[in-house]
Amino acid sequence: MNRRTFLQTSSLTSAGLLLTPTLNFSNAKPIANISVGMIGLDTSHCPAFTKILNVEGSGFRVTHAYPHGSLDIESSVSRIPRFTEEVKALGVEIVDSLDALLSEVDAVLLETNDGRRHLEQAQAVFKAGKKVFIDKPLAASLEDAIRIFDLANQYRVPMFSASSLRFSPSTVAVRNGKIGQVTGADIYSPCKVEKTHPDLFWYGIHGVESLFTVMGTGCKTVRRIHRDGMDIVTGEWADGRIGTFRGLRGDKTGYGGTAFGTEGIAPAGVYEGYAPLVKEIMQFFRTGALPVKQEETLEIFAFMAAAEVSKKKKGKAVSLEKVLSKARKGL
Numbered sequence: 001m002n003r004r005t006f007l008q009t010s011s012l013t014s015a016g017l018l019l020t021p022t023l024n025f026s027n028a029k030p031i032a033n034i035s036v037g038m039i040g041l042d043t044s045h046c047p048a049f050t051k052i053l054n055v056e057g058s059g060f061r062v063t064h065a066y067p068h069g070s071l072d073i074e075s076s077v078s079r080i081p082r083f084t085e086e087v088k089a090l091g092v093e094i095v096d097s098l099d100a101l102l103s104e105v106d107a108v109l110l111e112t113n114d115g116r117r118h119l120e121q122a123q124a125v126f127k128a129g130k131k132v133f134i135d136k137p138l139a140a141s142l143e144d145a146i147r148i149f150d151l152a153n154q155y156r157v158p159m160f161s162a163s164s165l166r167f168s169p170s171t172v173a174v175r176n177g178k179i180g181q182v183t184g185a186d187i188y189s190p191c192k193v194e195k196t197h198p199d200l201f202w203y204g205i206h207g208v209e210s211l212f213t214v215m216g217t218g219c220k221t222v223r224r225i226h227r228d229g230m231d232i233v234t235g236e237w238a239d240g241r242i243g244t245f246r247g248l249r250g251d252k253t254g255y256g257g258t259a260f261g262t263e264g265i266a267p268a269g270v271y272e273g274y275a276p277l278v279k280e281i282m283q284f285f286r287t288g289a290l291p292v293k294q295e296e297t298l299e300i301f302a303f304m305a306a307a308e309v310s311k312k313k314k315g316k317a318v319s320l321e322k323v324l325s326k327a328r329k330g331l
Contacts, residue, residue, distance in 0.1 A: 034285050036062045037105030037130075038087070039098065039121055040069030040112030042076035045135055045274070047086040049109060052278045054090055060282055062109070064093050066101045070114030073196060102128040107285040109133050115140035115197060122148050126155040131288060133281045134161040136209075137201045138297065142305040142327040149294050150331075158288040161297055163209040165189070165255060167276035171268045174214045179261030184242050187211040187257035187269040191231055191247025199231065199311070200304040204247040206255065208300055210269035211235070214259045215243045217299050221317040224310040233307045236317075298324070 036053060038046055050062045067084045070076035088094060095101045098121065102108070108130045110121055115137040125132045138161035139145040152159045165171065174182060189207025193199050200208060212219075219235040231247040248254075257269035280291045299320065305327070306318040 034060050034106045035064075035104065036060055036285070037101040037108045038062050038065040038092070039101065039108060039110045039125075040114075040117075041065055041067040041083040041087060042069035042073075042080050043111055043113040043135070044079075044083070046083045046111050047090065048274050049111075049278055050087050050090045050092060052275060053282070058282070060285070062087065062090070062092050064095050064101045064104045066095055066098055069112035070117065073114055073194065075194075076113040098124045102130060105130065107131045109135070109281070111135050115144070115201060119144045119147055119151075122159070123151055126151050126157045126159075129155070129157055131157065131285055132159045133284065134159060136161065136163045136205050137197065138301065140197045140201060142298075142301045142323065143330055145298060145301045146327060146331060149298065158284070158290060160284065160290045160292050162277065162280075162292050163206045164274050164277040165206045165210045165269060165271060166213045166292070167280055168210075168270055168272040169276060170266070170270050170272065171210055171213050172276075174259045174261070174266050174268050175216075178264075179259060179266045180263030182214050182216070182241075182259055182261050185211055185214050185257060185259040185268060186244045186246070187214075188246040188248060189255045189269065190253040191249055193249070198304060198308045199226075200233070200245075200247060200307055201301075204231070204245070205300070205304065206271075207245050207247060207257070207269060208233075208304055210255075210257065211243050211245050212296060212300050212303070214268045215241065217293075217296050219243070219299060219303055219320055221319055222303055222306040222310055223315055223317050224307040225315050226311045231307070231311075233303075233310075235303060302327075 053060045053062050065087055067080050108125050110132055118134055118139050187207045187210045191204035194202040218238045220238050221236045223234045225232045229249050233245045235243045255269055255271040259266050259268040302320045302324045306320050306323045310318045
């Protein structure tokens with residue numbers, strides 16, 4: 001489908017999270033009918049997001065996709081043929097280059113499952129001036145995460161990255177004051193390990209993002225206890241609050257946790273589907289307003305990088321400020 005023939009309208013609205021962007025692109029002219037390009041067809045998010053977006057009346061449609069994501073992670077590469085066929089069945093045209101995709105679409109979902117490829121692919125999108133959502137993990141290193149944000153700022157192109165867990169309604173309710181001020185939280189999620197990524201970056205990021213969604217920024221130090229079947233990562237915030245992430249491995253895992261507040265206790269970190277995330281992406285594509293602060297995403301990656309250092313130091317406390325400073329000096 002050529003973007004010039006895409007003539008739908010939208011009545012969907014944002015979930016309305018109380019988050020303020022670092023760079024405010026909200027004065028960007030909204031696009032009435034948005035054609036979306038998808039980069040990387042190596043994750044189940046691709047057909048799932050396409051089914052949500054390609055609904056009559058949404059004002060959005062995934063029209064083109066470039067299938068090549070990871071080049072060497074077998075669990076990702078092996079899924080490209082299947083997900084390619086699934087999105088083709090949903091009316092998506094498959095193209096053979098990023099340039100071919102970027103010339104046909106208004107906005108981009110960078111879905112490549114391999115965070116190592118995101119810097120290169122995101123730079124092409126930034127140069128083309130397209131708004132982009134970068135799926136988890138934003139990068140496979142803290143250094144690359146910093147580089148991606150620096151490039152987005154340099155080209156003045158709106159972008160954000162987040163786990164779908166961030167926008168789960170029960171977690172959002174806690175962030176928005178359901179239990180008053182959050183005094184602490186204990187969150188768990190699956191934490192599969194992929195040798196090409198730091199341990200928490202590949203899958204543990206889901207639970208870590210939930211932790212930061214309810215706790216907010218301001219984590220100063222991280223301690224990590226590592227075992228074959230789990231990780232326990234404890235963060236201490238500047239105001240003395242404690243937040244923990246338990247990363248689970250094995251067949252019997254799940255998403256969840258507990259947030260503690262000045263006015264009660266509530267569940268947090270529960271997976272409640274992709275629709276809340278996609279709704280935020282749609283609002284972002286329309287307005288350019290970022291639903292997650294740049295600083296918060298970078299602090300999440302500093303937290304996970306510090307956990308990697310703490311593992312090597314047998315559980316000693318590691319400063320996020322020092323980890324960030326070292327990463328910036330290495331650029």
